[in-house]
Amino acid sequence: MLITDSVSFGKALRTRRKELGYTQGYLAQFTGFSVSFISDLENGKPTAELGKALQIANILALDCSLCVRGE
Numbered sequence: 001m002l003i004t005d006s007v008s009f010g011k012a013l014r015t016r017r018k019e020l021g022y023t024q025g026y027l028a029q030f031t032g033f034s035v036s037f038i039s040d041l042e043n044g045k046p047t048a049e050l051g052k053a054l055q056i057a058n059i060l061a062l063d064c065s066l067c068v069r070g071e
Contacts, residue, residue, distance in 0.1 A: 003064075007044030009053065014042040016060045031059060 003009045017027060024042075028035045033052060041048045041056060057064055 005044070006046040006048070010042040010044040012062065013053075013056060013060060016062055017042075020060065022060075027056070027059070031056065 001008070001012050003012060017024070024035050024038045027033075027038055031038075033056070037048070037052065038056065041053055054064060
């Protein structure tokens, strides 16, 4: 999936979380982040902390990489 903005990043996280059968509450308990943070992240809040966002992606077994376009 090509991630072009915070909304598409959030949708990818939500989709994967649901595939794994995790609730936002479970993920919050597991990470120590609030349910409201996870909800904001999944809804594409552009000011979410990048480090926390990447940590959630990692927990959901999603890899994040940056590539030069066209390569």
